Amino acid sequence: MADLTRRLFVHDGLRVVSVGLALPHLFTKAVQAADLEAGRTPSVRVERGNGDLLARRTIVVVQMAGGNDGLNAVVPHGDSAYRDHRPTLGLGPGDVLPLDERFALHGAMGGLHRLWGAGEMAIVHGVGYPKPSYSHFESMDVWQTGAVEAHNREGVLARLVKDVVDGRGHPFAGFAASRSVPPALASPDLSVSAVENPATFAFVPDKRHVVDGASRHDALLHLSTAPGMGGGFHQAFASTARLAHDTVATVQHAHAAYAPLATYPADGFAAGLRLVSEAICGDLGVRVAYITLGGFDTHAGQKATQARLLGTLSDGLAAFWADLQAHGRADDVLVMTWSEFGRRVPENASGGSDHGSAGPQFIIGKGIRHGHWGAPPSLSDLDHGNLRHTTDFRSVYATVMEGWLGAPSVELLGARFPRLGFLPMHALGG
């Protein structure tokens, strides 16, 4: 099997070839070989019903890193307590885009406001977990592993991919538009493609010495993957090198074949979304895609910073959605945002807000039930200035896992969490 891997490398690693579905199949064999080599039980695919419909479906997870101020994103403009807590940070009627008499979106979120108007967005209110941590890293860890108490080594989305949607080690089942694998998708037993820029996602050949290119790549792969190479980091090097050489040509091919059918903003977040669209429209088999927009830790000067970031989020997602629609793929995609916490309800003296607890999540999709889900937290009954969460974040995961991908949430989350109504029970397509 190691020979197969190397032959693949020599024949496919250096040239752009059309691989279609053959590559994942071959890749599967390489992964199984690696499993056996490492003394592991080869991963087994869990076959489930509704195969055709579910197999096309993708979730796109958008992390708003730093702790988004939910109160100034989904503004409770009908609540007088909002302005009392936020005399300077509060958004007035001219700064927001009303959804109804109770809530409005931040004025920078015109793109998502249009999706709301089209009935393709839901908002989940008051999402958090018991005994919230005000540490970025602890709270991210909770969300990323899907566990409040236990410390799981694996990301919750990694478990979703490898235990349910694709147990065969398909290299693009998990896909991150970033240079590193996000913790939510990280597992020692899962290969996830993390690509930031297709232009540099390549083996740059030695132009002065092309004659030994094949044998050099052969040697490189052997040095990176053969048993014992890399000492204590053997598995990490071996799986990374295999994944790189098995995916480079496919990424290049999809990149060359794709043309966006919407105009994306010129920022890095939009570039990442474009890459996700490229992977989905290029039929790479993406089931869980991941992208991060950072900078939401607005302790000071929040107004300008958050307006810029929410504009980036909203404009990027609107372009992404338009692109998917034009490609005829929007029916297959569900977008879910999250942030590690919301922020303190009373503003601070720096024109910002400190770490808080619960916050809203945005859900975008054509198959969803539009509207508000989860109870909006009270602005008068606070816990040390923080919102009391009303919706457990694992309920949102459970709803998406079961309702969109047909995945058994109890196994993945370790307990049953009530499903929310934004995905109807029949969304399985049965």
Next chain:
Amino acid sequence: MTSEDRTAVLALLRRVTFGMPPEEAGRYVALGYRGTVDALIEEARGDDRDLDAYLGTLELDLTTLAGLQRWWLVRMLRTRRHLLERMVLFWHGVLVSASAKVGVPRATPEMPNPPRHLLVQNQLFRALGLGQSRDLYRAIVHDGAMLIYLDGRDSRKAKPNENFARELFELFAIGRSGPDGRPTFHEDDVREASRGFTGWSVSKDGEVQFRPNQFDAGTKRVFGQVGAFGADALIDLTLSHPNHAVHLCRRLFRHVIDDRPTEDDLAPVIAAYRESGGDMARTVRALLLSPAAMDPARFRGRMRSPIEFVVGTLRTLGMPDIGTNLPGILDRMGQSPFNPPNVAGWPSGERWLSPSMWLERVNFANGVATTRKGARSDGLPIAAIVPPAARVSPEAVVDAITARLLDGRLSSEARATLVAYARQGVTWPSGRTPRDDELAIDRKARGVIHLVLAMPDSHLA
């Protein structure tokens, strides 16, 4: 000098320096392990006058991030104070400030000399990085870059900003939980301590000022102690927290040795830190002389960060001239100097590996191996790395290259793979003309350098 001593010294240099050519490493080997530890610490007390003078000739634009990055990278590539420069990188990853938020102000007609907060902070790490930790922690409270990065400049008596106090406790000095898993501090400690860090501001031209009327001089309760604490007193309270020494020594251990320190591994380091009152030179010395550090089974147990790999490669190959594209390469590998991804600093271990980041390392290796003499640099000194005496067989070429880049330490299977590659396509000895031989062997040697730099061993320390 036994071969074990030699191996240990070379492993030590790989851990706590940015690399050096074999001639220089040989001078340390002659000193033995303890002698090398002492020499590295002693050298850190000296100056870097030649380097300072050289930097002056480069006319770098320090009002841009790329200019700042080049300034620091040149220091790493050319310093004679090996250990100190590594400690600057260590502290940058602990007491984090990032250019993404701090900014690098451009010169304008109104302000021809804009503040250089990140440069000033970097020099602070250089001045105090091996001194008393208390001096450094006290100084970082009112460091301009830190006041901007964690919002201390906006923290006022009326409404203190919690950002700095929280990260000081959680990431910089104490950690979230102790060895027993219990929380080391509580929300009230953060809120109360924040009051004592109020009063600092940063003016537009970069001057840090203390404004007594914005300082909350009232009584605070922090870690069960009650007093009218100000910044210095709060730092002292923080550093006397029982988990501080554990937290800092663990971070140091992970920066130098590996990611798996046990309580026993840390015990001598923590003891030295406490007994010396936070003397970093004595703490580092205790770490390097600890049983864990000297255990050959733990050599090469740590993933090198991109900066270590890139700078180490260039120094070891004798290529001290920095290319203009180095900041971009490091960014794509995931480690942009002066710009860590978040307040926790950079990751470690396997998190440095993804296909994207690995390809960037592999392609950098190829770029280095094929660098020819040009206007900006002398290129790869291939004649020095593979001298005529080594150009006689594939084995000799591989051994010359791996002796330099891997201290000669690699598995027999890896060596066999490299030799087979070197043999293929070249007739050893050749029946062709000497000129053809020279070209073919030169290309092969460069190919071997590419492979050696790309193979896992080159990414471990």
